Amino acid sequence: xxxxxxxxxxxxxxxxxxxxxxxxxxxxxxxxxxxxxxxxxxxxxxxxxxxxxxxxxxxxxxxxxxxxxxxxxxxxxxxxxxxxxxxxxxxxxxxxxxxxxxxxxxxxxxxxxxxxxxxxxxxxxxxxxxxxxxxxxxxxxxxxxxxxxxxxxxxxxxxxxxxxxxxxxxxxxxxxxxxxxxxxxxxxxxxxxxxxxxxxxxxxxxxxxxxxxxxxxxxxxxxxxxxxxxxxxxxxxxxxxxxxxxxxxxxxxxxxxxxxxxxxxxxxxxxxxxxxxxxxxxxxxxxxxxxxxxxxxxxxxxxxxxxxxxxxxxxxxxxxxxxxx
Numbered sequence: 001x002x003x004x005x006x007x008x009x010x011x012x013x014x015x016x017x018x019x020x021x022x023x024x025x026x027x028x029x030x031x032x033x034x035x036x037x038x039x040x041x042x043x044x045x046x047x048x049x050x051x052x053x054x055x056x057x058x059x060x061x062x063x064x065x066x067x068x069x070x071x072x073x074x075x076x077x078x079x080x081x082x083x084x085x086x087x088x089x090x091x092x093x094x095x096x097x098x099x100x101x102x103x104x105x106x107x108x109x110x111x112x113x114x115x116x117x118x119x120x121x122x123x124x125x126x127x128x129x130x131x132x133x134x135x136x137x138x139x140x141x142x143x144x145x146x147x148x149x150x151x152x153x154x155x156x157x158x159x160x161x162x163x164x165x166x167x168x169x170x171x172x173x174x175x176x177x178x179x180x181x182x183x184x185x186x187x188x189x190x191x192x193x194x195x196x197x198x199x200x201x202x203x204x205x206x207x208x209x210x211x212x213x214x215x216x217x218x219x220x221x222x223x224x225x226x227x228x229x230x231x232x233x234x235x236x237x238x239x240x241x242x243x244x245x246x247x248x249x250x251x252x253x254x255x256x257x258x259x260x261x262x263x264x265x266x267x268x269x270x271x272x273x274x275x276x277x278x279x280x281x282x283x284x285x286x287x288x289x290x291x292x293x294x295x296x297x298x299x300x301x302x303x304x305x306x307x308x309x310x311x312x313x314x315x316x317x318x319x320x321x322x323x324x325x
Contacts, residue, residue: 024181030219032178034219072311076311079314083302083317090323091324094254096204100323103131103322104133105319106320111141112140112155119157122158131163132165133166136171137299140176144175152183168189194220194224195224196225207230207236209238234254236255239256239257240258241259244256254294259301260298261286264313266309267313269312273285273313301316
């Protein structure tokens with residue numbers, strides 16, 4: 001299991017870790033080049049200086065003031081510290097027999113440095129929720145620029161609490177600089193940046209293909225991530241935003257896991273999310289969904305963005321139980 005085992009490694013393990021880091025550095029090079037261009041321009045592909053000013057200096061203060069006057073801001077912050085566990089059964093006709101009943105934990109959108117106490121609340125839930133495999137689908141930092149140092153001690157606490165037989169695999173989101181991938185790899189998360197890995201059990205395998213951010217940085221490369229993955233293998237795609245469903249279905253991928261949307265973060269009864277924040281059908285923006293032969297799950301996430309509050313949309317730890325149809 002993944003736990004607090006950051007002890008001394010043997011020579012073989014150390015060599016393997018060095019090799020994995022070297023491969024990750026190679027795969028992440030295009031992302032670092034885009035980050036350098038963003039720094040030169042002073043904005044991202046979607047957000048210029050005016051958007052950032054309005055978001056940080058106008059929108060956020062106005063929302064906080066309004067919710068505080070209504071007596072809702074404190075309640076929203078308390079809601080953000082109460083993660084729940086959802087269990088969803090998913091049936092596949094081509095799932096290898098060795099993986100029938102496999103428990104896959106899906107965690108996304110930590111924004112872990114944005115809400116004090118979230119790492120501790122989440123860790124308490126994770127210690128009591130064993131799984132066979134855990135995947136992170138991006139967004140570890142609260143803001144999309146600035147320092148990251150507060151991310152790592154809090155994320156380390158979360159990682160140490162995950163009870164996973166086959167470890168943890170992760171991808172980057174649109175809030176994460178490339179350095180996050182390198183640091184998380186050293187903390188025990190196998191980071192997939194346009195790369196793949198096979199999970200083996202009782203002589204059979206399933207495959208993970210993990211993409212770089214497909215929402216803001218645009219550094220995702222699905223063909224590169226699928227190199228070496230057998231066409232007839234059982235394939236799980238990790239993509240930060242749930243927008244590549246057509247491409248995934250065309251490639252014969254069986255399961256697509258995403259986050260990014262926060263399920264709206266603030267939801268109203270009957271109406272649902274006030275904001276979708278993804279270029280996909282509404283039903284793909286939260287929960288389990290299907291497209292052609294592809295099944296998917298979009299997580300509501302465990303953290304918060306813009307404001308550290310949630311309403312009618314608790315942070316969630318999702319267990320996907322995979323079964324042979």
